Every structure is written in C-alpha cells, then in structure tokens.
Amino acid sequence: MFEEWSLNFESSTPCYLQIYSYIKSCIFSGTLPIGTKLPTQKELAIQFGVNRSTVVTATELLAADDLIKSNGKGGTIVKNNASSLNAPPPPNWTSYIHAGSHYPNKSTVQLINNNEHRTDIYALTRPELSKELFIPEMLKEMRMYNALDPDSLGYDHPNGNFLLRENLCSYYADLGVKVNPDQILIVSGALQALYLISAGILFRGSAILTEAQSYIYSVNVFQSAGMRLFGIPADENGISIANLEKTHSQTNASILYSIPNFNNPTGILMSEERKKRLYQFCQNRKLPVIEDDTYRELYFTERKPIPLKFYDTNELILLVGSCSKVLFPGFRLGWIVGTKPVIDRLADIKTQIDLGTNTLSQRLMNFLVESTYYSQHLEHIRGCLRERRDFVLDILNRNFHGLCSWSIPKGGVYIWLSINPNISVSKLFQRCLKNKVLFCPGDIYSSHANNSIRISYSYLPLRDLECSLLLLKQCMLEELNLMS
Ligand SMILES: Cc1ncc(COP(=O)(O)O)c(C=O)c1O
Known part of the structure; x- marks a missing residue:
C-alpha cells in the first residue's frame, strides 16, 4: 500500500501534513474503501522515511476528521469516505442497471466467466489453445514483426484492412468459394458479427432457427434484440431437415443460424x-x-470439411469466421463474408460502434498468412488437438463407464458428455466448483434442461486435464452415492 507515493522533503508543507493530505485523498478517491486496514504506524514511518511521531500526528488528524478509527485489535481502518461523511448519496445505479435493454448473462455463465480465470481452478470450460501448442519460432517472428509502425495504426477502411480481405479471398478460393474483398467485413471477433447481423438486418420479434444445442443460446445477442430462438434437433450428421421444415413452416422464421462444422457445444460435424x-x-x-x-x-478427418457457403449460388449465406479458436481470441479478429449490400450495411453500423477492428491484429494476421507460418501452425495444432482428444477419450474409457456417455468428435475442441440421469448436473456443477473444477453445463446452450455437459481439451496442460477429469469422476460418484 502507498508504494507509488513519496514525501517531498524539499516542500515547505510539513511532512505530517503531506501524509495526512495523501491518505485523505486516497480515502476520498475510493482507492482506500471503508473498512480498509491501514499499515501500522511503525510500518508507515519506515515506508515514508520519517519518525513515528510524524505518522502519529498525521493519523490523529485523520481520526479527528472521522476518516479512520481503531479496529479494536491494535490496527486502524478507514471509517468514512466523502459520501458517508457529507456528500449526497450516489444515484440509484440498480434501477439504471435494470433499465438497460441488453439481457444479463445466465447466472451459470456469469459464474463461469468469474471463475475460469482463477489460477487455482481447472477450467475445462476454456476453448482457447494452450500456450504450449504454439510453434515457438512463429511466436518469436510475430514479436519481431510487431514493431509499431505509425502508418498502420490509423483508422482503416470501414470494411477492414484491404490486404487481409484479399488474403481471405485467396483462402476461400482454395475452398472453392469465390468472393471479392468488398464482400468481406473484418470484425472484432465472430460474436461482433452476430451483433451486427442482429442490429443491421433483422426485425424485432423475428424468429431465428438454430440447432437445438447451440452457442447462440449462451449469449443473448438475438434475445436482447427481441428475437425468438427455435431449436431444431440434430443427429450425428447435423441438423434434422424434416424438423427444420416443420418448424420453419410453423414460425415463418427470418434466418437460420447454424454451426455445421464442429458445433459448439456438441462437436457434431x-x-x-x-x-x-x-x-x-x-x-x-x-x-x-x-x-x-x-x-x-x-x-481430424482425412478430408477437409467444406463450408456450407461452398454450395451458395444464390447469395443466401452469411459466412462468419474467426481467429479465436485457431490462433488467439485476444486478437479479437473475425470476418463476415456475404452479399455486398449486407456487408455495406453492417460495415456502416460497425463504424458507429467501434470505428474498426484492431489494426495490429489485422497486420499480424497478414504476416502469418503470407508467410508459411499460418498453414504450418494449423497443421501442427490439428495434430496436437487430435492427440489431446485421444488422451481425454482414453481417460473417459477407463474411468467413466456408467457415469456418462459421449461420441467421438471428428474435430474442434469439445467433448459433449451425456450424464447418467441419476446425477443432477446443477448439483454436480456446484460440487465440482467447490473442488476447483469448472465445466459448462449443457443447459446454457439450449432452451431446454438437458443432462449434458461440455468439456474442452484444448486449454489445460495434459497433467491438469487428467487431474480435473479424475476430480470430475469423484464428484459424479459422490453425487450418485447421495442419490442411493
Ligand atoms: C460458435 C462460436 N461463434 C462465435 C464465438 C465467438 O468467437 P469470437 O471470439 O471470435 O468472438 C464462439 C466462441 O466461443 C463460438 O463458439
């Protein structure tokens, strides 16, 4: 505490007054909230380089102002601040918070968000690549390349960096998808693409169709804009066309949102x-x-999966891509490929939201794509992720029979576990959290309760993956014993 401040011994203001004013300003600015325990007078004297009597005089002044008091255990705590002394009470922020139009996250999602960055927790929730999966040479070259160049730090074209859009055109041409740079909008992550689509081209009240288990249920992007989601069941080959037909006829839905390649959360291809x-x-x-x-x-399949967009002869599909799962989510870099009028509309909105995607990420992406690093990296992580998937499947096979069932993902980073119906997933979640294991309960990805969970194998080191799965098993057994 107070490390960043020092006394000015040259000043005509006495030291005790400087200390008094400084601590008072910390209390008034909120840096020291009510209840904060202050260092002892001896510690303060050493820290500020003064006699203890100087500190005593300063703290007596603070006590006289009713700002600090003894905590009864030989220590001193902050008693009051500006608002508790005489300022008018703050506005009722709670009523403002409830007035906002955007829905809050589901409470389980909030719990996951607040816990998955803890260093003492096994986060089976996190989908990003473990740092050990990056080729060291590539990271080194990126560091060297990333010298700040003022020319590349200005505002860019509303659609994003032209070179990156050209690079994406070549990338998609290799997949048999022909597009021009003006049919591409660079966005700050795939999630922003979904926000722009909901704000830019859909009516309030629209019906949106999607897989019954889908990422889109876990974020309130369409729901907050007054839209309704209708889930369509999927089998191991993807969304059911018969059910889609039926629900489309019933709802007259405006659009289908689908994750055909390695669905989040089910992993279905x-x-x-x-x-x-x-x-x-x-x-x-x-x-x-x-x-x-x-x-x-x-x-992990022999043949590269193709995007649905490959078949698109009618400008029907808005294709959303992202760097988050193949490189770094911190890049906040994604894109939308679609028909030009829609791209223009979404680009126009984007300029009103954030005036463009981070230019450094776009520049680094160009560097990676134009060198051989990007293709090398993709090849490398596919191999590593496949090994990790097999590692987890082996643990599941050896330990989880009777506790859950699963299918073997052909790619992606998730395994979807259907849990023994005698185990309550919400109780299992709480028990695991107490044991420092975090997973994603299936109902955050659906409008219906389901007894499934999603685990990710891309992030934790292998040793931690194993420990967390064994803890998960232990928690499942404890839940089962409670039931019997
Ligand atoms: C299917 C899907 N779409 C979009 C996103 C958001 O990705 P981004 O980090 O690119 O915004 C995620 C993140 O988990 C996802 O799983």
Whole structure:
C-alpha cells in the first residue's frame, strides 16, 4: 500500500501534513474503501522515511476528521469516505442497471466467466489453445514483426484492412468459394458479427432457427434484440431437415443460424450429404443462413470439411469466421463474408460502434498468412488437438463407464458428455466448483434442461486435464452415492 507515493522533503508543507493530505485523498478517491486496514504506524514511518511521531500526528488528524478509527485489535481502518461523511448519496445505479435493454448473462455463465480465470481452478470450460501448442519460432517472428509502425495504426477502411480481405479471398478460393474483398467485413471477433447481423438486418420479434444445442443460446445477442430462438434437433450428421421444415413452416422464421462444422457445444460435424440437403432446403424456402464457421480448420478427418457457403449460388449465406479458436481470441479478429449490400450495411453500423477492428491484429494476421507460418501452425495444432482428444477419450474409457456417455468428435475442441440421469448436473456443477473444477453445463446452450455437459481439451496442460477429469469422476460418484 502507498508504494507509488513519496514525501517531498524539499516542500515547505510539513511532512505530517503531506501524509495526512495523501491518505485523505486516497480515502476520498475510493482507492482506500471503508473498512480498509491501514499499515501500522511503525510500518508507515519506515515506508515514508520519517519518525513515528510524524505518522502519529498525521493519523490523529485523520481520526479527528472521522476518516479512520481503531479496529479494536491494535490496527486502524478507514471509517468514512466523502459520501458517508457529507456528500449526497450516489444515484440509484440498480434501477439504471435494470433499465438497460441488453439481457444479463445466465447466472451459470456469469459464474463461469468469474471463475475460469482463477489460477487455482481447472477450467475445462476454456476453448482457447494452450500456450504450449504454439510453434515457438512463429511466436518469436510475430514479436519481431510487431514493431509499431505509425502508418498502420490509423483508422482503416470501414470494411477492414484491404490486404487481409484479399488474403481471405485467396483462402476461400482454395475452398472453392469465390468472393471479392468488398464482400468481406473484418470484425472484432465472430460474436461482433452476430451483433451486427442482429442490429443491421433483422426485425424485432423475428424468429431465428438454430440447432437445438447451440452457442447462440449462451449469449443473448438475438434475445436482447427481441428475437425468438427455435431449436431444431440434430443427429450425428447435423441438423434434422424434416424438423427444420416443420418448424420453419410453423414460425415463418427470418434466418437460420447454424454451426455445421464442429458445433459448439456438441462437436457434431455436419455430413456433406446433410449440408447439400440443408442448402437445397434453404434455397427453396429463400431462408438466409448465418453459417458460423469458427471451428472448421480444427478437423481430424482425412478430408477437409467444406463450408456450407461452398454450395451458395444464390447469395443466401452469411459466412462468419474467426481467429479465436485457431490462433488467439485476444486478437479479437473475425470476418463476415456475404452479399455486398449486407456487408455495406453492417460495415456502416460497425463504424458507429467501434470505428474498426484492431489494426495490429489485422497486420499480424497478414504476416502469418503470407508467410508459411499460418498453414504450418494449423497443421501442427490439428495434430496436437487430435492427440489431446485421444488422451481425454482414453481417460473417459477407463474411468467413466456408467457415469456418462459421449461420441467421438471428428474435430474442434469439445467433448459433449451425456450424464447418467441419476446425477443432477446443477448439483454436480456446484460440487465440482467447490473442488476447483469448472465445466459448462449443457443447459446454457439450449432452451431446454438437458443432462449434458461440455468439456474442452484444448486449454489445460495434459497433467491438469487428467487431474480435473479424475476430480470430475469423484464428484459424479459422490453425487450418485447421495442419490442411493
Ligand atoms: C460458435 C462460436 N461463434 C462465435 C464465438 C465467438 O468467437 P469470437 O471470439 O471470435 O468472438 C464462439 C466462441 O466461443 C463460438 O463458439
């Protein structure tokens, strides 16, 4: 405490007054909230380089102002601050908070957000790549390249860095998707793409179709804009077309949001056959699609999965991509590929929201794509993630029979576990949290309760992955014993 401050011994203001004024300003600014314990007088004297009597005089003045008091245990605490002394009470922020139009996160999501960065917790929730999965040479080159160049730090074109958009055009051309730079908008992550779409092209009250288990349920992007989500069941090949047809007819939905390649949370890879049928259906019904393609590059299959956009001959699909799961979420870098009028509309809104995506991330992305690093990195992480998936599957096979079932993901970073119905997932979540293991309960990804959980194998070191899974097993057994 107080390390950043020192006395001015040259000043004509006596030292005790300087100390008094400084501590008072800390209390008034809120740096020292009510109840804060102050260092002892001896400690303060040593810290400020003065006699103890100087500190005593300063603290007597603070006590006379009713700002500090003894805590009865030989220490001193802050008793009052500006507002508790004489300032008018603060505004009723609670009523403002309830007035905001954006829905809060579900309480479980808030709990996860507030706990998953703790260093003492095993976060089976985190989907980012473990730092040991990055090729050291690539990180070194990125550090060297990232010298700040004032030319690249100004505001950029509303659609984002032109070179990056050109690079994305080449990337998609290799996948058989032909686009121009003006059909691409660079955004601050895929989540922003979804916000722009909800704010820019959909009516309040619109119905949105999606897989019954979907990332979109865990964020209130459409719901806060007054839209309704309708979940369509999926099997191991992806969304059910028969159910889609039925629900579309009932709801007259405006758009379909789908994650065909390695769905979050289920990990399902939509088969090519299903993709063709899905596209055909949407084309016949003139139903636009938001294709969230965040995980496609993380495939373990022999054939590279194709985006739905590959079939798009009718400008039906808005393809959303992101660097978050293949590189760094901290880049906050994503993109939307779509028909030009929609891209122009969304770019126009984006300029009103954040005036463009971080230019350094865009520049670094160009560097990686133009060197061989990006393709090397993708190849490397696919191998590492596959090994990690097998590592976890092996632990599951050896330990979890009777406790849960799972299917083998063909890519991505998640395993979706269907938990023994005799175990309550919400109780399991609380028990695990007490034991410092965090997972994502399935109901945050759905409008219905379900007895599933999502675990990620990309983030924790292997040793921690194993420890956390064994703790998870222990907690499941304890929950089962409580039931019997
Ligand atoms: C399917 C899906 N879309 C979008 C996002 C948001 O990604 P970004 O970090 O690019 O905003 C996530 C993040 O987990 C996701 O799983």
